[in-house]
Structure formats: structure tokens, C-alpha cells
Amino acid sequence: MSILKAAIIGGGNIADNNHIPALKELGDQVEVVAVCSRDLTKAQALADKHGIPNAFSYTGEMYQQCALDLVVICTPNHLHYPQTIEALEHNCHVFCEKPPALTAQDAHEMADLAAQKGLILAYNFQLRQSAEWELLMRCKADGLLGNIYHIKAHFLRRRGIPGWGNFTNKDMQGGGALMDLGVHVLDLALCALGYPTPDQVLGNTYDFIGKTGGKGLMGNWNPKTFEVEDAAMAYLSFPSKVSIMLSASFALNTQTDKDRNLEIFGSKGGVKLFPFTMYTEIAGELADIQFPYLEEVDMQLKNTKAFLDACQGKPSTVCTAKQGATLQAIVERIYASAES
Amino acid sequence: MSILKAAIIGGGNIADNNHIPALKELGDQVEVVAVCSRDLTKAQALADKHGIPNAFSYTGEMYQQCALDLVVICTPNHLHYPQTIEALEHNCHVFCEKPPALTAQDAHEMADLAAQKGLILAYNFQLRQSAEWELLMRCKADGLLGNIYHIKAHFLRRRGIPGWGNFTNKDMQGGGALMDLGVHVLDLALCALGYPTPDQVLGNTYDFIGKTGGKGLMGNWNPKTFEVEDAAMAYLSFPSKVSIMLSASFALNTQTDKDRNLEIFGSKGGVKLFPFTMYTEIAGELADIQFPYLEEVDMQLKNTKAFLDACQGKPSTVCTAKQGATLQAIVERIYASAES
Amino acid sequence: MSILKAAIIGGGNIADNNHIPALKELGDQVEVVAVCSRDLTKAQALADKHGIPNAFSYTGEMYQQCALDLVVICTPNHLHYPQTIEALEHNCHVFCEKPPALTAQDAHEMADLAAQKGLILAYNFQLRQSAEWELLMRCKADGLLGNIYHIKAHFLRRRGIPGWGNFTNKDMQGGGALMDLGVHVLDLALCALGYPTPDQVLGNTYDFIGKTGGKGLMGNWNPKTFEVEDAAMAYLSFPSKVSIMLSASFALNTQTDKDRNLEIFGSKGGVKLFPFTMYTEIAGELADIQFPYLEEVDMQLKNTKAFLDACQGKPSTVCTAKQGATLQAIVERIYASAES
Amino acid sequence: MSILKAAIIGGGNIADNNHIPALKELGDQVEVVAVCSRDLTKAQALADKHGIPNAFSYTGEMYQQCALDLVVICTPNHLHYPQTIEALEHNCHVFCEKPPALTAQDAHEMADLAAQKGLILAYNFQLRQSAEWELLMRCKADGLLGNIYHIKAHFLRRRGIPGWGNFTNKDMQGGGALMDLGVHVLDLALCALGYPTPDQVLGNTYDFIGKTGGKGLMGNWNPKTFEVEDAAMAYLSFPSKVSIMLSASFALNTQTDKDRNLEIFGSKGGVKLFPFTMYTEIAGELADIQFPYLEEVDMQLKNTKAFLDACQGKPSTVCTAKQGATLQAIVERIYASAES
């Protein structure tokens, strides 16, 4: 199988620390031939640091000069849509950072174009690659959980409004805690259920703390320019009575600063994901099962590999374009409910 | 102030162990003059045990023979409505076990009649009397929480479907985990918010485990006659964007068998109720506050006293007829949502 | 089924606190009609306390005057043999305290006579009735352990040489820690393996602390009259390479004063008995399983019931006469090995 | 005292990470002048990395070209015997990895030749150099333990069958868990007793998990080529009734993956080695003694120094040739018992 030619779009931390190192480690499947950032100095610096032959400040120039099989999009949320469309039109597979887009409409168009072109469009929801999630999917497949009927999913920070970047800018990010954090656990919850579309969605968003200010644990944010939600709560009801309770926060008066977990309730067994514990019955007794030797894995490496496998036609667990569109539509409905 | 004359309706455990002992300890406010149970033997046994002068098998006979100021209703849920109406018509104050009734309509009628008669109708939601809840209300009054905007409330058992009584009989109880357990924490959540009525309600109910059977931790139940929900999940959205997430279960594949708690999130502080912990900022730092010397209190005794105080025109924290009707309407809307 | 007539032989604590209360609770199966003790005052006091109609100081007199279906023998070890033989000859079932006898020869004779008479002879190894042991047997039956090939069994006290009774008298007890404590866990280990007879036995016994003296945690013993072993260690090798490591002590310089446990190692799973934990693989991962809701049971009550069931021809888990003889032979071989 | 000239035989990890760094740090006693490995590339790479002047692929060539005082043997077990004999015949002291040899006969010949030549032959049992073991030997010397009469020694892994090297190859290694792990704790147990020879040995070996396969925690092993024991259990009975219980496993359904400990029971005090705790009586009371400031030491460095001290005629705690032969004979008797 030939080596895929890849380009990186976006010159920030996530390109530098996550995507490029992962791609470099997968040298038998992929070669990074270009990096593109509006700021050419940044692009060049990244290229130099990682030994990438080309640096660009315009994607158009890049597509013209380089023969690419795929691009990795690591730019702010509002650029995901136009850059994905452009890449697909240049016949490139696309590995795009989450969330998929700012609107459901955009995400659907992206998925449709990928399908039409026969290209892979995938989103970087890394938690799918954790040892815990893989074990959950094996337990589900082995029937240990029975029918899954309710999931509680949350990703809560106590004072984790980022003091850097554009995280509190609504136009660029499309939203706050739900868009940045909630989508991670929502993706997992949907995976556990087979990625259905809910019948009903009810939710609320808040910004009391974000707009008031306070102690910052991820740098200090400016309450005066805080435009997004600091917390979002939602309930999703699916066909066959299945339901999800979803909570996400940048700032909330809660116990810990990083509390990210899912509880999956099935008719035969329930699972708390972190640390992975199963609650079930064994030999007629209530049993708690722990897995003390689960490995910590490099989730980015595994997710990048999953994307590359998909590009090469192999089975893959990466988040598909269609799943991304389904998820984006749910996010949009939560925001709509909150504003109603 | 004269001593109130009281009668007990219902001859089960809750009369024997909770209500009668509480009333006896409050001898300066109340005297128990009669006990009434369909089964006269039971009524007589209770009367003998507690030194109550009269025992009856029909309430009609009781009202005829005894001059009563109040009755305490400790019968299955479906009898709350008719017995309350009858008592009010005999000009008695009523202290009724929870839930208020089987339908919102009934609960509203009960409240209306009480109002019209100028009588006290109150419901026995004891958790309001816990030291934790009283402290919460003081903290709220002192402004330590700011605006409360979200509450997570749950009352979860792992395998606590009662193996006795009528708890799994839908006609008599009107429902399962929500009706029996969920109402306790829902009442508290509503109290914290000023007992508003939600704009929107979305919920689901389940009966997988109840209908399949399994290990019982509160005796063994019969899955063949299991007619109610073993779990209920709901989301309530109120005016001003306030929201409640509610979870209740008789049976769920979760960690502990008795997990009852509320998390109250306010703009200045948040509280986890059991054990009471506040999350806030003090002197510019994130602070966790614990209260290691909260007393355990006799909640039934305090709630009975609150009811008697209300009857005597004193300030009281007991659940009012109107609050009970509001709560019952929400419960009904959750069931309706679950069936839609 | 008619009520069995029972007599108690022996007037000590174990009769008073364990056997008689258990028999009284099982009044639908058994009636205690006599108690017999060398010391008639003791016998009469027990009879009075528990409402037993007859008290005797000679068993001969008792058999003459009472029509008995069964006897329970609660006397020092050296009396188990003659009293069991006498009872069987009077056509009584026998429930005998552990250990079965002082020698393997005696235990075999007892078993042979019971078999010949068609009577039940059983030994009071109560741990078989613990919720943990029952769960182990269910797990084994369900194949969760695979082939069991090694067991570590120990019953260790740090300074638990009893300061009362005849526990340090070799003629009356036949031995020390092995005879009194080790047999309990040896019985369980043999049960788990199907009660096989070992090919080879190697063991040692010690009496350093017992003969030196020291702090006593079960009263103060007299080192000058200490005649038995304070610790015994043994290794049993069975056909098919199965093995048991056995440790028992009245006194040992070890961490805790009461350390009684078994570890059962099987090809698919291993179990540590107290608290019950299983070590195995689930869904391809190493899993630790705990059972947080195991009930504490009244082991004496259940074991007495098991004996009565056996007398009435029902299935039973009580230790049989044949098992008792097998166990006694192993104990004898350990002592023989220790003295060689 | 002149600096000793040393050579390393074997080019694997243990040479690279343990022996060479230790020798380099002891530059005032020893100088490494050569490294020899069948694979000359490996030998040269090691020499280059550590600044060793010579690299060889044949020991014969090495002995011819270098004037050596000692060699360190870091090759697979089956080479220990021939390489030791060869080294001794070239008048070199030998520091050999454990276990001493494949057979007792070989180990005895090695010891005899060393004695005859007046050379030091020593084995690398590092645990003797731990702070815990040194403290134990001091406590024993101070009489704090009294007579030591029983030792439980175990080295258990749950799923630690090495997925690399030749650990599952019987011809090269001579055995499995006992040969690789059990010898470490057996050496300590024998040390505590003065290195006696047992009167009787009884043991068993198992290979259920090794031959079936499963989750590997030290890489993945191949069950089809698994030839050694995955677990060994043994009981050793010595003169004066002293005894050792020994357990070793590569794979066992037990709680932790690395459980290595000794319990030493003496008439005055007992010790659990890791973490070091003594159980004894002080001032007439049962006392538990902990030593919270024991240092972690570089055991390899200290053991290498102990060997060099022995070569230079100083007192030393290194495992002698005679002790090694005694240990090897016991190992052989355990295997013989297991096969009988």
C-alpha cells in the first residue's frame, strides 16, 4: 500500500503537539509534506521543527503545489466547514478537529460532499480510542450489558474557562462548554447507542460565572468579552425510550475541576467509564467488576491511525462524517431549546 | 393553646413506627384519640400497643364517634384522595403521606377544598427537616449561593424493589420509583427554587430489571406482577432558564444500593447535600466548605411538629397542599412524557 | 414429616450458645427433649434456661428414658468416638462437633457404623454455610474457576491460645491449632476439590510460644501445662497434581490475631474467600470481581438445618461421616509427618 | 590494592543496564576491559556505548588476548555451567547470573572447581542487598527474632510470563517460574536459616494458564511454545523441624501482578519483609514495629561490590558457590517431586 501524502492546516498547539507527532510516528502509512497557516512564520517554524518540506500561508497555493491525499484541519471551529469543502474538492481525505462545524447544515453538506466524492471525512474524537471505551464496546458486543437504555454523560470543569485562544468568542467557536467539551462525551454516548437521532431534545445554557469573573484555573479569562455558555445541560430522548442526560461546563460551583465521565445503564449490566467499573450480577449475586490492568494509551496516535486505516479502506473506529453531522444536529437542537 | 385531637388512618408500619411515636412525643400539642384500619384487629393492636383509646375499621364510624381536629393518613397512595376529601369535609386538618395523590387533578381538588375550608392539608416530605436541608435554606437566605440555576437530584437504588406491600401494583400506587422515591428529592429541588411550575418536561421510564427479576436487596419481588417503572429519568425546564435533572430508581445497574443526593448549583456557590459540602470562592480562592458537626435529627418528629405548628397557625416548613399539587402535576407530566 | 426428637450431650458454651438456640429456631423440624452432662447441675440449668423437659448426667439413663431420633455431641474431642458409637447403637442420628475424633481409625469406625445402621452421622463444620462458601461452590459449578489446582488455606491467631477449657491438654483434645482451627479451613479446601485423599503429606508442628508464655489475647494460658502444638504447617499433594498449603496457629508472630482465609486457584479464575474476590479475565481483560452485597448469615442455624435435612432424607451440604473420616486421616498423617 | 580486570560475557539487557553500569561506578576496584557476545555487533555496540576497549564473539579469543581477573556471566541459564568452568580454568573469578545452573550436579562441579582453584564463584542474588534484608540480618543477629522456625516465601506474578527472550524454553532455561523467580526468595529464606539442606521436599508445578494463553502484562507470550511451569509450589522440611513454604508463578489468578515477599517466623519475633514490619512483644505488650525511613538502595551496585570485595578477600554477603549448589539441589528436588 502506498504512503499517503498529508498536509496540516492550522499552526497552533494541537497541530504541533498532537497531530504532527502522531503522523510522524505512523511513517509507514503517511508522510507529512506540507503545513499551512495564515501566519507563514508559524507554518515555517512548524515545518522546520518537524522536518516537513513545505510551508504555506494559503491553502490554494498548497493544493496547487503539492499532490496531497489527505489534510488534517486544526483551525478554529468556524473554519472547519470552508476548509473541509475546499479539501474535498481537491480530492483529499479530511481529518478534522472537533466539533464538526458551526451548524448542522454545514456538517451535513460536508458529509454529503465526502460521500459524493467517495472520500473519507472524519472527526478527531479521541476518547473512542481509550482503553476504557474499547473495553466498553467489547463488553457490549459480548452481551454483558444487555439493552442499553440510559446514559449519563458529563464533562465538567469548576473554573476551566481557557484564558487563551478564542474559546469565549461566539462567532469563531459557535458556543462554549457544550461545543468544546460536551461533544466529546456526547459522541461516546451516541456510539454506545448506535448513533441514533433523538426524538426530543430539551436543554439550557448558562453564563453566570463566565460573565461575573472569578478565580481561573486555566489562565484568567475576561468576563467582559465572555460571549458563550459556561455551562450547558440537556436531555435527549430517543426512539425505544432510550435517553441521555448531558452536562458540560467551563465553570460550575462543583467539586472538582476536571470531572469527565459516562455512566451507561443496561438491562444486564451498568458501567461507570472512568475508572472502568461494571455493575452486574454473577452467579446470582450482585457483582462489581474492576479491571486493574487497563493500559493508558496514546489516544491521538490511535485515532490518527484509525483515520488512516479508513483512508486505506480498512475497518476503522474513527468518527465518520455522517456521525459528525448527526452530532452537530443534536448540538444545534440543544442550543435552540436553550434559547426558546 | 388547646391540645389537638388526632386520629390515625392506616394500620401499617409507617403508622406504627413513624407517625404514632412522633405524635406521642409531642403530647403538649396533640393527643391521639383513634386509629382506623380496614382490618379492625390491626387497628385494635396498634391502639393497645400505643395506649390509644379507640379503634375503628370504618372512617365513617370514627368521625361519628370522635371529635377530631386532625387526621394522619398512612394508607396506600390510591386512598389518599378519598380519605383526604372525607377528612376535610369533617373539618379535620390532614397530614397525608406522600405522594399527594394518583393524579394532578385529585391533588388540586384536595388543595382547593382545604383552602376553601380554611384547613391545613400537608404532606409528609421529611427530608425538609434534615439538618442538611435547613442549613441549605439558611445558606440560600444568607446569599451564599447567589442565583440557583441548576439542580441535579437523584434517589437511586440498585436492587431495592420492595418485596413486601403493594409497591409494584400500579393501580394502588400509581407508579414506581418516581412515585415512591423520586418525589422526595423533587420536593427538595422545588423548594430550593421557590416551588415553580416548569415550562417543559421531558422524561422516560423503564422496567427492564423489574420485569426480568434478579437479586433483591429489600426482599424478593415477583417479576411477573411487576407493573410499575423500576427507573425514571426526567428533565424539567423552568422560567428564567432554571433546570432540574431528576433520576429515580428501584433497580438500576449502578454502584450503591442507596444513593440519594442533590447538587444545587448557584452563581456564587454550589452545594452537594449529603454530606453537606459547599463549593465557592473565599478571599479570592476556590474554597470547599464542610460542616463536620451537623447533628442527625429525628426528621419525622420535626415534620410532625411542623404540621402541628401549621394547624396552630404558627410558621411552618411543612409541605403545603398547594406545593403538593404542583409536585403531583409535575410527576404526571413526567409520566405523560414517558408514554408519548 | 414428623418432628425429630433430639438430645444434647455436653453442657458447655457451645451447647448453650450455638446448638440449642439453633435447634429451638428450627422447631418445625426438631424438638429438644433432653440435655445430658456429667455435671447434672449444669444439665439441669441448661434445661431450665431453654425449656427442655429432661436433664441427665448419664447417657445410658437418657437413652432408657427418652425416645430419641438424634443427638448433638458437644463434648471434648476424646469423647466424640465413644458417645457417637453409643448413640448410633441406640439408633440415633448424630450431629457431632469437630474434629471428628482423636484418630483416623476411630473416625472410620464411626462412619462405618453409621453406614451400616443407615443413620446420619455429620460434623459441625459451619464455614460451609457462609455466604462466601456458597458463592464459591456456585462459581465452581458455573465453570467460572476452571480446574482448581492449588489452594492456600490458613487459620492463624497471633496470641489466641485459649486460657480456658482443655485446649492445651493433649489427651483430651488430641492436638492444638491444627485440631481446633486448621480443620475448619482444611474441610473447605477438601470440599472445593471433591474431598480427595492426598498421595503425599508433609508437615511440621511447633510449640515455642506456647511453652514460653506471653501476652494472651484469649485469656492467659499456662505455658507449663501446654502440651499441644501452637502452630502447624503442612503441604498436601493429591492425584492430578492438585495441592493444598495449610497453616494453622494458636500463637505466631504474625500481623493479626484472627486471620482465616482461603485462596483457591483455578485455571480460569482464582478466589480469595474473605472478603470474596474473584480474579479472572472478562472480555479479554484482567478483571477483579467483588460482591458487595453478600449477606452475613447465621452459620450455625444453617448447618443445623443442613443436618436435620440430611436426617429427613433431603439434599444437604453438611459434612458427612465419610468426609469426616477422610479429614481425620489427613490430620493424623500431618501429625505423623511432623513427628518423623 | 590493584584494580581488577573484568570481562562481561553476554550482550543482553542485564549486561547493559545492570552489570556494566555497576562495574563502571566501582572504578576504584575494577576495570571492564572486554565484552563478549556470540553476536559481535552486539558486543561492539556495548563496548562503544560504555567505553570498553575490547569486544569479542568467542570467549576463547578473549581469554587469549586479555589478562582477566574476573568475568561476569550474563547469558541464558544453560550456558552458566560451561562458561563458568571455562572461566575458572582461565583462573578468573566468576560472578554468574542466577540461577546457578540447570542441574545440581553442574552447580556442585562449578563450586568444587572454584574451591580447588581458590577462586571466587558467586551468584547475583541481589535481594540480599536490599535495606530490608540487611535489617533482617541485623535483627536476627541482635536476637530480636529468637529461633526462626518457619518461613513463607513467594514471588507471584498474575500474568507476567515474559513475552521476550527464552523464558518459556525449557532446554535453555531449565524451568519457568521457580527457576526465574522462586530462586530469589528461596535464596533469602535459606540465608535466614543458615543455608541448610532440607530433609524432605514436596512440590508441584503447573502450566494451565501458560498453555492456554491470555492477557499478558509483560508482553504477549505464545501458549503453543510454552514448555515450562507457570507456577510452582513447594514445602521444604529441614532438620530441627524448620520449614519453608515456597510459591512462585509467572501466571496465577491472584490479586496483584507483582507480589514478592517473605514472612519469617521466630520464637521471639516475626517479620514481614516488604514493607519491613516486625511483630513481637515489647514491655509485655504485642508490638508492631515499622521502619519508615529505610532507604531504597541500588541493589545491583551493592551486590557487585560485595562480589568484588570477596575477590579482594574482604568480608562479603554475596551468594557463594557452595550456597548456589545447595539451592540448585533444592530446585532440582522440587522438580523431581513435581514429576513423581
Add this chain to the structure above:
Amino acid sequence: MSILKAAIIGGGNIADNNHIPALKELGDQVEVVAVCSRDLTKAQALADKHGIPNAFSYTGEMYQQCALDLVVICTPNHLHYPQTIEALEHNCHVFCEKPPALTAQDAHEMADLAAQKGLILAYNFQLRQSAEWELLMRCKADGLLGNIYHIKAHFLRRRGIPGWGNFTNKDMQGGGALMDLGVHVLDLALCALGYPTPDQVLGNTYDFIGKTGGKGLMGNWNPKTFEVEDAAMAYLSFPSKVSIMLSASFALNTQTDKDRNLEIFGSKGGVKLFPFTMYTEIAGELADIQFPYLEEVDMQLKNTKAFLDACQGKPSTVCTAKQGATLQAIVERIYASAES
């Protein structure tokens, strides 16, 4: 030895719950023949309850009518002096509650009169009888501590101002936390040092919380009538440079409500009393020694027995009249320092 005739003076809880039960259990040494309380009803009730033949309201009457060998004084502090003098003059041994008296002068007179009369006067400092203190004295006697040179002693309550009795009345009690609590741990500290008299005393007393009011954990006290210290801190310097740091509080903003402990620092070993832990060196290593099997003892029973033993001329550990006077003088000097 003849049975001693005893009388109880004082009709409060400490007589009823502590002293009388202890004396009754020591029936082979003592017989309680009278109880005397200003309130004859109380005296008679106590006499009836405990089967004591005589009840009096005046001690004069009691001494006239009963032939007494000893009295136990359980009255408020200001009565200790006159009642002790009276009892000694009636040739009775005296067992007096702590503290000895209101002034050093009184305590010395009491001791002098007892000495002159050849009678036992002793004070009820029970902690001397704890298993911990007895072990400390044995350790000291065995030389395990070396020279004791510094002691930290404290008895701190967070909000333990008693809401009953006369504890906050200065005239009746003579002081607050120091007089009521501090003396207990001061007595122990002085015992450990051989009951020396300090060269220098420096101390302070406080009453901020007592006079302000707040949450009460031992009932609710009245800040308006609070006359004593709520906390006292002191430093005592003795000949040979020995020193004690003493802290006592009824109310202090500290962690726990009951924090009572001593740390005794010696040249060879140090001890923290509760739970008893020794810090020393063993075999050249720093060692922490715990005593996990110390019994809980009935300290009152043992202290009463110690007093009776003293009366009968046997060796005794009870606090002597002379020690009591030494202690009282120190207390007085602390108060004097605080007021200077």
C-alpha cells in the same frame, strides 16, 4: 482484710454513674453505707437505686450515725476543701474528685492534715489507669525512653463549653478549661517526670469565644454569664531544663472537638500517647512501634481500686495528696502569670 465502710458525698452524675458503680463492683474491698447530698431527695433516690442503706442531707449527721472508713467527694470544686478537712477530722480516708481545691494553700492544708492523721487523701485522675499510661510507665521503667526532657500536653475542645452545671461560674469552679480539662493531662505530664515543681511558669488565658457565644457542642452556654477562661496556654520550666507545654480549651477554632493527647520526648524514645506510638531506633534504624492490642479498660474502676489499695496499705498508682497539692500550686501559678 476487713471490708471498708464508705460514704458518697455529692448526688450528681459523677457519683451515680462513676463512683458508686465502681465501689459496688469492688464489693470484696468496700461497702457503701451512706450517700449524702444537700438535696435529701437526690440522696435518697441514689441510695434506693443502688441499694445503699442510708441517705443524709448533712455530713455532720452522717458522721454521727455511721461508722465510716472513707468518703468519696463528688461535689463542685469549692466544696472539696471544707469537705475533705471535715472527713479527715472524722478519721476517714478521702477520695476526692479533681481538681484538688480552689487554691494551692487549701490543697497543701488538705495534704498536711492527711499526713498528720496518717490517712489517705487521693484525687481521681483516672487517665493514669488507662492501658496507654500504664504502658508508658513500663516503657519508662524499662529504659526505652532514656531521659524525658520535654512534654507537650493538650486537652482541646472546639466548642465544648458545657451547657449544664456550674462550669462557667468562677466562684464555684475556680476557673475554666485549665481547671476542668487541663489538670488531667498536666497530672500525667508531671507523673512522667516524677512530679517535680517548676522553676518558672508562664501562661495566658482567653475568653473571646466564651464571651461572644456560638454553636455549642455540649449544650448551649450563656455568653453573658461566662466568667472563666475558654482557653489556657502555659509553659513550665523545671530543674534540669525539663519543660512542659500545656494547652487546654473549652472553645477554640481548632480542628476537632475532642483532642486530648500527650507527646513525651526522651533521649532514647518518644511517645505519642493516643493511640500509643513510640518513636525510637531499633537495630540502628528509625523505628515506629505500635501496640495494636492494648485493651480498653474501665479507668474509674481501676482508679477506685487503686485508692482502696492505698487505704489498705498496698502499693497504689492513685494521685496522692502531695501530688495534688503540687499540681494545684502549678495551676495557681499559671493563672497568676496570665493575670500579670
Add this chain to the structure above:
Amino acid sequence: MSILKAAIIGGGNIADNNHIPALKELGDQVEVVAVCSRDLTKAQALADKHGIPNAFSYTGEMYQQCALDLVVICTPNHLHYPQTIEALEHNCHVFCEKPPALTAQDAHEMADLAAQKGLILAYNFQLRQSAEWELLMRCKADGLLGNIYHIKAHFLRRRGIPGWGNFTNKDMQGGGALMDLGVHVLDLALCALGYPTPDQVLGNTYDFIGKTGGKGLMGNWNPKTFEVEDAAMAYLSFPSKVSIMLSASFALNTQTDKDRNLEIFGSKGGVKLFPFTMYTEIAGELADIQFPYLEEVDMQLKNTKAFLDACQGKPSTVCTAKQGATLQAIVERIYASAES
């Protein structure tokens, strides 16, 4: 503001690891232009390592050749006085290591000269810069503690007599544990109180362990040359009845080797400093407040910055010359008390 020119006096660890790195990080305020050590080789090595342009062995030469704004004095205690005087006379600000000097007289002279010259003289008490201490000062300023009336301060090591340097040399260091460790916590305690001067001081010093020898946890010290105190205990009584209990040790038979803490007791709240916990009342209940997100800070960096700020006329929390003199006078009075 112009960059200050600085020189380092003293070539030991504290210069190398603490002061120089801190100054280098504060390059916008200060430039290190010289390092001076009696041992020129050391001075040159430091200069080379840190890129400092000049190295000297005599301060005179240094002042002649370099135009300096400030010096940092990192030499043994007995040099603090002469080197500070010399620096001030050369018109340099001085940042001097603790303790200020060997005598109160010296410290006062140093402060007087600095005042007279209008220069900053400050001492390096770093703990003032900890997040915990800053929070304490904020809590005090916010009135959360009320009146502070008692402080317990200790800095205890179990066996931490330094085995290097001159810590046990009385002439060079002026004292032992009090001079080296106690001053740190004494400085904090005085800060909390506004740096008052005590009315009375009572204290003792000890050297039992230091002169006897034993296990060393900070290297091995020589008991034969041990001249200072290994422990010091003191009580300070201030105007308005405020008091401090102070304990410091290099060696003491206590639980842990590094136990450094302050407890600050106020009328409204109390604080235990490490980890920071406040004990107070909130909403009428006893409350414990923890601050789980306090950052660890680089205390040296912050304290150096505080000194530089003071030099530049900005507000600063660094220990002033006057405070240093007050503290030194207290230390001297403790030693005087101990010797009296």
C-alpha cells in the same frame, strides 16, 4: 526604571541553586554582575556556570571594581553582620540570608545603618511568599479570623541534623535548630501579629540526641563536634495577652522527619497553615474550609522579586531590617532563658 546591578557574596549551594537562578529570571529588574567567594575557584565556577561577568575572592576588590546597587549575602551566619555593614557602607542595598545575625545588637546596628543610609536591608524568609501565607494574610485582612490571640509554630525534624556544612558549629552559626529552622516559623508567627515585641520569653534548649549520635536522615553528623541545640522550645507572651508556642528541632523522637506548620487561633476563625484549613462558623454551623486549588509557587523567585520591588520603592512583603532585628532579639532572649 533602570536595571539594578547586583553581586552575590558566598559561593555555596544556596547561591547556586536559589538566589542566582531567581535573579536571572528577573532580568527586567536586575543584572548579576559579580560573584564573590573566599575560594576564587568556586566564585569563578559559579560565574562561568551562570554567565556572570566577574568573580572575586575579596569583597573589597569587588566594591572597587564594580558599580553595584545591591548585594545578596549567602555566607555562614557569623559573616552576615560584617558583610552587611560593609555593603551598606558601599551604598548597596542588601538581601541577606536568614538568620539576620548572631546577636540582637548586631542586627539592630545593621538596621540602624540601613535606615541612616536610606538603603534597603532585607532578610530571605521565603515562607512569606507561599500561597498559604498570602491567603492567610488576605483572610486576616478580610476579618475572617477576628482577633488573633494564640499561635502554635513548629519546625521539627526527627533526625535532620545536617551532615554537611557548619550547622553544628556554634561559633559560625550562633545556634542550632532555633537559629536555622525555628526562625522561619517564628517570622511568620510574628507577621501574623504585626511583629510585636514580647513582654516575656521562656525557653529551653536540648542536645541529647545531637551529642549521643544515631541514624542520620540528612547525612551523618559527628556527635563529638556537636555544639549547638538539637531542639529548642519556647513560649512568648506579648502585650494584650497574645502568645506564641514555638518548637524547633534538628533531632527529636517524633513521628515525621519534616513537620513544619503553624496554627493561628483567632476569635472568629482558626487556621492550620499546611495544608491551609480554616476552622470557623458559617450560617450558624461549625465549618471547615479547604482550598483545594492553591498553587505551589516558586517562593525564592517571589521573595527575590519582593526585595527588588523594595529597592525600587514599590510596596513589598519582604522581611525588613527592623523586623529582622526584632526577631533576632527574641531568639537571643530564648537562648538567654534556656541558659538561665
